[in-house]
Amino acid sequence: MREDKCIINNYIKFKKMKTKIWSLTTRISHWLLALGFTIAYFTGENEWQMNYHYAFGALAGGILFFRIIYGFIGSKYSRFRDFPMSISQQIEFLKNYFSKNTYVGHNPLASIVMISMMFVGVFTAFTGYLWATETSQFLGFTLTEKMVEESHEIGAKLFLILVFAHLAGILADTIFHRKTGTLASIFTGYKNVETEPENSNMLQKIFSIFWLGIPMFLAYLAFGLPVREGENEREQKDDDEWESLLYPDKNSERRPINITLKMAKNSTVDAASSASSNRNIEPTIAVSGDNYSQPNYQDNQYYATQNQFEDDEHEKNEHKREHHHNNEYHKKRHHDEDNDD
Ligand code: HEM
Ligand code: HEM
Incomplete structure (x- = not known):
């Protein structure tokens, strides 16, 4: 019953009508997140860019952390309970993908990708912090350096895969559900649908200030984290390769x-x-x-x-x-x- 209600609620009537789906904060945070992720991803391997890596990584992680909280207290279409994620919804969605029936907020597949991105992003940023600060104890667990390094690297790769899945989904939506205007919605906030608009209440508006403000402050703090000398493993590996050419016998002095x-x-x-x-x-x-x-x-x-x-x-x-x-x-x-x- 609940499923039917959800689909009917989210059913799109293709009229020349626009409805606000994404708040201004959602859109600003989206583009800050995209910027943070992209810069963090490409600066993770060079020692001289490490401060920027920390800052933009912390920005991305911070935004996603607040987005997770917003998933519980946020406006309609942003709340997790509005994310259609059950198996039957996935099947229904895939079966009718090319028909005109679709969802107003995130579709079932997109919902999985979005939630995964949020948690993987926070995980990646947090393990990065543990790596940078050489933390070896967390909640009573002993963390080895290898463990932290691997977690951060796997998290970053997984995040990248999810971003590609996200972009592929947007591209497919733009081609097959062009009239919905999903792509434009992340710029304008509106989709071409007639349905209940998102209306942020006072609490959500106040929360928005923290959602944007705190990650920026975190980025500022992270920028100042000390960068360990010779921190970059890949650079070190390159050095080692050159050294092994010059010093073929490792046991020699x-x-x-x-x-x-x-x-x-x-x-x-x-x-x-x-x-x-x-x-x-x-x-x-x-x-x-x-x-x-x-x-x-x-x-x-x-x-x-x-x-x-x-x-x-x-x-x-x-x-x-x-x-x-x-x-x-x-x-x-x-x-x-x-x-x-
Ligand atoms: C590069 C890193 C990117 C990341 C990490 C990212 C992440 C996200 C996340 C987490 C959401 C959910 C927003 C929410 O529910 O609050 C979202 C939505 C969205 N993103 Fe991105 N995004 C990225 C890049 C892009 C780009 C380049 C585009 C456009 C070309 C784009 C278009 C959209 C659209 C249209 C939505 C709304 C989707 C819907 O209505 O279901 N994103 N993105
Ligand atoms: C979600 C955001 C982040 C992404 C996508 C990301 C991605 C990456 C990538 C791709 C690498 C290179 C790994 C490799 O060498 O294979 C890296 C390394 C690293 N990251 Fe991040 N990172 C993020 C956030 C952070 C944060 C917030 C910190 C610390 C405050 C951090 C600290 C580090 C450190 C210390 C390294 C190791 C550099 C080295 O010695 O090789 N990262 N990160």
């Missing part, structure tokens, strides 16, 4: 591979010759790990060989320059003396 460049004794390197293909250099590259009996890092063979060469060149050039400078000086002096005479 971080001895790097020795790269020995030996120059032939009679080599001459200058700008012109280095550009030409017949350079008189015989580079020999010797690569050794820890097990080879090659000289190690301390021997500085690479530096010695190359630096020696560079030093010689440098010295020669310095010498030439000094010589040239002295000549010039003497020439000038003789010239001045001649003039004096």
Whole structure:
């Protein structure tokens, strides 16, 4: 009986009539949430963006937390009890998807996606907070770092999947139930239906101030959370990969591979010759790990060989320059003396 009543209540009469479905706060919070989620999702991997990640993540989490409360005390179409979610409603909805009968508030499938988004979003933001603050105890439970990390990452991925499902649902609705004007409703608040409008009472209006205000304050506080140095795991992994190339034997005392460049004794390197293909250099590259009996890092063979060469060149050039400078000086002096005479 209740089901029938629900469907009849939500039945749309396609007249040229608009009814207010979403309050202004619902719409503002929706777009703040979309912004918060999007920025949080794309800033979670870079250490230098972490403060923004915390702030926008907290904004999204805070908005969803208040949306959950609004699900109990909110206006019609926003209350959970108005969400048609029973199995029979799901079946009914899917069977008649392409007919004109549809729902004013969230349809049965959308209701599941919306509620899931609310709880998954709050969960994700909360686990992010636990991760950022390195909390290891919560409600008497001991939390390992791995547990918190995995929860946050899984929550974020699940949230992303739900957002895609949400967007797919809106797209399908826009194509197959175009006349309802669902897409436009999240901007204007109105759907093209004739039914009972949403009317927020005083309590709901006061609540709206907290719904928008507190998440913004949380975002401000979260922005100031200290970011741990080297926090980003992925960056760390990249560093580790590079390190494992340089230090192939993990058990060794971080001895790097020795790269020995030996120059032939009679080599001459200058700008012109280095550009030409017949350079008189015989580079020999010797690569050794820890097990080879090659000289190690301390021997500085690479530096010695190359630096020696560079030093010689440098010295020669310095010498030439000094010589040239002295000549010039003497020439000038003789010239001045001649003039004096
Ligand atoms: C990117 C992140 C987004 C998130 C997390 C998100 C989340 C939500 C949530 C939680 C609701 C329920 C509102 C309520 O009952 O108070 C909702 C409704 C809605 N959203 Fe989004 N949204 C996102 C993006 C978008 C975008 C990009 C569009 C439009 C192109 C959109 C269009 C809508 C519409 C039309 C509704 C009302 C649906 C209905 O009447 O059943 N959303 N969204
Ligand atoms: C609902 C909002 C949020 C979303 C969608 C989100 C999403 C993400 C994503 C995708 C990552 C990258 C995970 C990876 O490396 O695979 C991440 C990492 C992280 N997030 Fe969030 N996050 C949210 C909220 C928060 C909040 C509110 C905080 C803290 C106040 C937070 C703290 C962190 C921390 C500490 C990391 C780890 C960075 C690292 O060391 O790799 N997140 N988040």
